[in-house]
Amino acid sequence: xxxxxxxxxxxxxxxxxxxxxxxxxxxxxxxxxxxxxxxxxxxxxxxxxxxxxxxxxxxxxxxxxxxxxxxxxxxxxxxxxxxxxxxxxxxxxxxxxxxxxxxxxxxxxxxxxxxxxxxxxxxxxxxxxxxxxxxxxxxxxxxxxxxxxxxxxxxxxxxxxxxxxxxxxxxxxxxxxxxxxxxxxxxxxxxxxxxxxxxxxxxxxxxxxxxxxxxxxxxxxxxxxxxxxxxxxxxxxxxxxxxxxxxxxx
Amino acid sequence: xxxxxxxxxxxxxxxxxxxxxxxxxxxxxxxxxxxxxxxxxxxxxxxxxxxxxxxxxxxxxxxxxxxxxxxxxxxxxxxxxxxxxxxxxxxxxxxxxxxxxxxxxxxxxxxxxxxxxxxxxxxxxxxxxxxxxxxxxxxxxxxxxxxxxxxxxxxxxxxxxxxxxxxxxxxxxxxxxxxxxxxxxxxxxxxxxxxxxxxxxxxxxxxxxxxxxxxxxxxxxxxxxxxxxxxxxxxxxxxxxxxxxxxxxxxxxxxxxxxxxxxxxxxxxxxxxxxxxxxxxxxxxxxxxxxxxxxxxx
Numbered sequence: 231x232x233x234x235x236x237x238x239x240x241x242x243x244x245x246x247x248x249x250x251x252x253x254x255x256x257x258x259x260x261x262x263x264x265x266x267x268x269x270x271x272x273x274x275x276x277x278x279x280x281x282x283x284x285x286x287x288x289x290x291x292x293x294x295x296x297x298x299x300x301x302x303x304x305x306x307x308x309x310x311x312x313x314x315x316x317x318x319x320x321x322x323x324x325x326x327x328x329x330x331x332x333x334x335x336x337x338x339x340x341x342x343x344x345x346x347x348x349x350x351x352x353x354x355x356x357x358x359x360x361x362x363x364x365x366x367x368x369x370x371x372x373x374x375x376x377x378x379x380x381x382x383x384x385x386x387x388x389x390x391x392x393x394x395x396x397x398x399x400x401x402x403x404x405x406x407x408x409x410x411x412x413x414x415x416x417x418x419x420x421x422x423x424x425x426x427x428x429x430x431x432x433x434x435x436x437x438x439x440x441x442x443x444x445x446x447x448x449x450x451x452x453x454x455x456x457x458x459x460x461x462x463x464x465x466x467x468x469x470x471x472x473x474x475x476x477x478x479x480x
Numbered sequence: 481x482x483x484x485x486x487x488x489x490x491x492x493x494x495x496x497x498x499x500x501x502x503x504x505x506x507x508x509x510x511x512x513x514x515x516x517x518x519x520x521x522x523x524x525x526x527x528x529x530x531x532x533x534x535x536x537x538x539x540x541x542x543x544x545x546x547x548x549x550x551x552x553x554x555x556x557x558x559x560x561x562x563x564x565x566x567x568x569x570x571x572x573x574x575x576x577x578x579x580x581x582x583x584x585x586x587x588x589x590x591x592x593x594x595x596x597x598x599x600x601x602x603x604x605x606x607x608x609x610x611x612x613x614x615x616x617x618x619x620x621x622x623x624x625x626x627x628x629x630x631x632x633x634x635x636x637x638x639x640x641x642x643x644x645x646x647x648x649x650x651x652x653x654x655x656x657x658x659x660x661x662x663x664x665x666x667x668x669x670x671x672x673x674x675x676x677x678x679x680x681x682x683x684x685x686x687x688x689x690x691x692x693x694x695x696x697x698x699x700x701x702x703x704x705x706x707x708x709x710x711x712x713x714x715x716x717x718x719x720x721x722x723x724x725x726x727x728x729x730x731x732x733x734x735x736x737x738x739x740x741x742x743x744x745x746x747x748x749x750x751x752x753x754x755x756x757x758x759x760x761x762x763x764x765x766x767x768x769x770x771x772x773x774x775x776x777x778x
Contacts, residue, residue, distance in 0.1 A: 287667040310667040316660050320682040320760045329678055330668035357760045377668065 232299065232306045232380040232413040234286065236261040239295035241281050241438070255281040256438035258295070263430075266411040268450075270424035270431045278438035279417040283310075283383045286415070301380040309379030309412075311387045315366035317358040317373075324354040327373050344376040345369070347409070348402050364395035368402065375406055384416040388423065397454065400426060404451040421470065425463045426452050433470070442469060539729035544736060547729040564718075569737070572714040575631060576703050579638025583695055586639070587646025588688070592680070594647065595654025605651070611644035616702035624710040634706035634714065641702035642695035649694070653687025654680065685757045693750060700742055 241256040256278040263269050271279050284290040286299055287308055299306045317326045327341035345351055348368040358366050367387060374382055387403075388396035400423065407414060407427075418424050424431050428446055435441035444466060452459050509515045525541050532540040539547075552565045590608065593600040619640045623633040657680065665675050681688075707716025715738060722730025755762075 289663055289666055308667065308669075310664070312660070312664065314660070316664040318661065318679065318682070320685075320758075321678065325678075329674070330670060332671070357763050359760070360763065383667075 231265055232263075232301050234261070234263040234306075234381065234413070234415070235296075235298045235300075236282075237296045237298075239282075239285065239297060240293045241278065241285060241290070242293045254437055256285075256292075259434075259438065259440050261432065261440065263413065263415065266413055267429045268407060268414045268416065268427055270416045270418055270428040271434060272418055272421055272424045272431055273434035273441070274419060274436060277434040277436050279419075279434060280385050281438075282434075283385050283415065283417055286381075287383055299381055306380035307377065309374035309377050309382045311367075311370050311374045311382070311384040313386045313389055315358065315363075315370040317366055317369060319358050322355050322357055323350065323361070323369055326358065326369060327376055330373055330377055340378070341372075341376045344372040344406075347375075347406055348372045364391055364399065367391060367395075367399060371399070371403060371406065375410060375412070378410075379412060382412045382414045384414060386418055387416075389419070396423075400454075401451070403427065408450055421466050422454065422463050425459055425466060426454050431466065444469075537728060539732050543729045544733045547733045548736070551730070551733060568714055568718045572634075572703060572707065572716070575634045575707075575714065576638055576699060579635040579703065580642055580695060580699050582635070582639035583642030583699060584646050584692065587643045587691065587695070588650055590643075591647040591650025591691070592654055592684075594651035595684075601651070604647075608644045608647045608651075611640070612648060614640075614644075616641040616698055617705045619702055620705035620709055623706060629710045629712060633710045634703045634716075637702040637706040638699040642699040645694035645698060646688075646691040649687045649691030650684055653684035656687075657683045682757075689750065689754050689757070693746065696745055696750075697742060700738070704738060 237260055238258055239256055239260070240254070240258050243253040243255055245252055255276075259282075271282065273279055281290065285292050285297055287310055299308070301307065317323075318329060321329060323345065324338065324341060327345065328337060331337040331341065333340075342351070342354065345354065348371055350365060350368055350372065353361060353365065353369070358369070361369070367390075371387065374384075388399055391399065404427065416424070416427060421431075425446060431442075431444045431446065432440060433442035433444070446462065448456075448458055448462070454460075503511070510519070528541055532538050554565070590604060594604050594608065595601075616637065619637045620633075623636045623640070627633045627636070661679055661683070662675075665679055670679075703714070704716040704719065707714040708720045709716075711717035711720075715734060719731055719734040719738070722728075722734060
């Protein structure tokens with residue numbers, strides 16, 4: 231059971247042009263996530279959602295503050311699903327799954343099981359270029375689950391896909407999550423998606439500050455067309471309108 | 481009224497144009513890539529033969545082929561010397577292979593360093609660029625001055641001449657690796673050795689092949705010059721031998737051996753290796769399977 235503690239975290243990037251102002255991506259946020267929960271981080275573009283995941287995964291360092299991602303008394307093992315699939319085009323699907331694993335045959339069996347769970351058991355020996363965008367993203371999701379992470383980070387994984395494919399992948403994701411119950415931090419700018427998938431929604435405002443923290447108490451799996459889900463979506467979208475645009479950079 | 485031809489409209493109907501007659505087998509062959517290559521070779525040999533009519537000191541193709549036959553089969557060239565083709569060729573090949581290996585490996589390592597480290601780039605990039613501008617004959621002179629008439633001179637000429645071409649291409653390739661793939665590798669904590677084998681080397685493969693091609697051409701030039709100046713055996717030495725003996729058919733014959741070697745290495749070895757390394761690209765282009773989406777209900 232992963233535990234994420236974010237304590238007074240800030241991240242400022244240097245000015246994009248000479249003489250400009252530094253860009254505040256995250257502005258002094260504190261947050262705690264614990265247990266087998268699906269947490270969405272929602273907000274408009276440029277409010278620091280992806281930067282937060284990059285700091286949690288160690289790809290970027292914070293300007294101020296601390297983060298800790300633990301599983302019991304050891305550092306948590308992470309999985310990551312990106313906006314695009316980020317597969318190695320010169321390796322087959324199964325080899326891409328094995329690229330992020332260090333075990334041999336046992337690992338291959340696990341990788342195959344997760345590919346099967348996303349409906350891609352017939353693609354093991356194919357190259358990513360032979361798959362459509364939706365299928366590549368399913369490989370990306372299977373890869374992240376297959377490392378059996380304590381914490382799964384997902385950065386707008388469906389934002390580059392068409393609506394029908396994205397909807398199908400959301401259903402796949404719900405099935406996978408229900409079967410594995412990993413701790414998930416899911417970044418999205420789509421409130422509808424967040425309500426359908428999450429137990430908790432953290433709303434970030436421009437300038438990288440927390441605007442709202444909402445608990446969703448509906449059973450999984452949820453359908454987008456479910457009236458309860460739709461009502462909640464409308465309510466949260468209404469709260470969004472209260473969010474005043476600030477002078478913080480986008 | 482003029483008669484209507486094929487493709488013209490009459491009231492209410494449209495006549496389809498006549499299908500063009502398919503080309504015959506000879507025309508198909510002539511317009512194929514192999515036909516074009518054979519035509520280019522025939523034109524080259526014809527032009528060469530014509531040149532011998534204008535310049536009688538230039539040996540013609542038949543004369544050169546006869547010479548090479550005697551040289552390769554170990555016959556006699558009018559009592560001057562017995563042919564020692566394979567002996568000389570093998571000596572050059574050994575020196576060339578060793579020099580190319582040294583130049584390639586050091587170029588690969590330095591290229592990866594320059595491509596992946598800002599400090600290494602600041603330290604080494606300009607030096608490699610300077611080396612890149614050095615013609616092969618300068619290395620041939622320098623190594624002969626440093627090592628005299630030894631086997632080291634041609635080996636190091638090849639190594640020095642080929643090194644910057646590999647380094648500069650590999651550095652460019654490393655810089656071109658998609659940062660998203662590096663980010664993915666970091667996020668999944670993929671080890672450095674695994675990243676090197678499965679991310680860096682395949683991503684840079686195209687640049688490695690480009691560098692290797694240049695390295696082979698420049699290195700082969702270098703060894704010919706080095707053996708010409710300082711060799712007592714080898715292809716360059718043999719070319720000079722016939723030049724000094726005023727036997728131009730021998731000189732041109734060995735130049736042709738030199739060219740044929742480069743063409744064979746490129747076509748037989750490099751092209752095949754490249755095809756194998758980029759198998760995934762051909763497979764991806766040939767076999768996109770969007771239809772598979774339907775099998776899982778998307």
